[in-house]
Amino acid sequence: MAKVLTSRADDYNQWYQDLVTKADLADHSAVRGCMVIKPHGYAIWEKMQQALDKMFKDTGHVNAYFPLFIPKSFLSKEAKHVDGFAQECAVVTHHRLKTIGDTPETRQVVVDEKAKLDEELIVRPTSETIIWNTYRDWIKSHRDLPLLINQWANVVRWEMRTRLFLRTAEFLWQEGHTAHATKQEAIEETERMLDVYAEFAENFMAIPVIKGIKTPNERFAGAEETYCIEAMMQDGKALQAGTSHFLGQNFAKAFEVKFANSENKLEYVWATSWGVSTRLMGALIMSHSDDAGLVIPPKLAPIQVVIVPIFRSEEELKAITDAANKLMTDLRAKNITVKFDNNDKDRPGFKFAQHELKGVPVRLGIGPKDLANGSVEMARRDLMTKEVVPMEGLAQRIADTLDDIQSNMYKKALERREAMTHYVNTWAEFEAALDKGGFVMAHWDGTAETEARIKEQTKATIRCIPLNNKQEDGQCILTGKPSKERVVFARAY
RNA sequence: CGGGGUGUAGCGCAGUUGGUAGCGCACUUGGUUUGGGACCAAGGGGUCGUCAGUUCGAGCCUGGCCACCCCGACCA
Secondary structure (H helix, E strand, O other), X not given: OOOOOOOOOOOHHHHHHHHHHHOOOEEEOOOOOOEEEOHHHHHHHHHHHHHHHHHHHHOOOEEOOOOOEEEHHHHOOOHHHHHHHHHHOOEEEEOOEEEEOOOOOOOEEEEOHHHEEEEEXXXXXXXXXXXXXXXXXXXXXXXXOOEEEEXXXXXXXXXXXXXXXXEOOEEEXXXXXXXXXXXXXXXXXXXXXXXXXXXXXXXXXXXXXXXXXXXXXXXXXOOOEEEEEEEEXXXXXXXXXXXXXEEEOHHHHHOOOEEEOOOXXXXXXXXXXXXXXXXXXXXXXHHHOEOOEOOOXXXXXXXXXXXXXXXXXXXXXXXXXXXXXXXXXXXXXXXOXXXXXXXXXXXXXXXXXXXXXXXXXXXXXXXXXXXXXXXXXXXXXXXXXXXXXXXXXXXXXXXXXXXXXXXXHHHHHHHXXXXXXXXXXXXXXXXXXXXXXXXXXXEOOOOHHHHHHHHHHHOOEEEEEEOOOOEEEEEOOOXXXXXXXXXXXXXXX
């Protein structure tokens, strides 16, 4: 068997890189830090979008679209916000090009200096400012609230160092921006959307997550409180998979967004924002995939079942095709997506390997023996097992198998996370646990100074303070000062 | 942005002292094959990352730039 991927044991980073490109998910582009998302990768992203979009709509949100460009002056209206993003913004300064040079050899396109913009435009790193500037006009009365809007968009953050899906200069995401009459409602919204993300991660992506809040250091610029879901990758590193922010009245005050309450008094509105991005693709890959390639949970697989015919003659192929067509009709009736891979170029063994690389959850092999016996060979991608099963009742059996794969993938990821979560009480234990990899649950004295010192010494950050965290007396692993709860430390992507 | 590395066909690589580019896989055509990455035969594909310089002559030497990888700093 020809090896296509670097193994995880040999070089985890290289494995990830190989997998993303070899499984046709994405490629590097001609533009620094930007990727081309290829059809197979985009198909998975579309499945994520569809599931999330439905969840957003089911919780009362509607979609809209705001501009890519933000006037520079908007960004500076919220002081902490601009500090958070100023370092990584792309700036549009001109609106016209011109051609210089008389011959084809010397001809080139240059910026027309006469076409300088009066006010420079920022390519959005996130859309709070343009949206809140717009909301000012939309919100006049408590009857306009709550305003529950989401947008699917691209954003640009000029990153120093990029990795496909995990951190790219341009990425795709959704950003929800909501306005509420009361603080309580806004906090409820923030928590509701965190729950939506957690449910999506666990039920669709089959990734267990810890819901928690960020420390002030790790908080979104401009937020009062940042909630997050944290996932653990196979190498034990943490990955922030989604965030939901309670923005308080910071943006309402910066953009003068006030509403008349029922007593006709003007009040500033309360805000939230929340987002997940194509980074989830990275989480999906690093949670489940193996040395043979991608493993995709059935609920997000663009193709859930592939049928590979095994044949010698045209007659055999025709008989197999008839059987496959019947089966496909049954599967589609159950909303299972299925592909019949009948190209005559590749041999069955090659097809098996290809579909494993691309992560198709269930593969069926149908050959002359199966037609004679009324059976098929069914292979599971998650367990890499094969069994011969009867054609009778197969569609239902496959539906059940897909369900089982979905839950098995979650269970496996959960077991791995539990095995790689360490509870420690001393500094020596803490360092040892970090070197093993995974989440380290430890007491912390609650100060930013201690958090920074730990990060400096170990590269580990506080991923979150879990919601509904168990309260227990303990001592900070670094300073020995008293602590009431353990927080999640890890090295992170 | 700093330190290190890499860049030759779609992918992985070789290319000697500077003398005008090759191998494996993939691709095309034909045939034989087909239950775990088939085989035979004949073909096609390259401004050697890019721009300049040195030279009679550059894949090879020199410099600039670009991209990617690893390690830092920064960050979702």
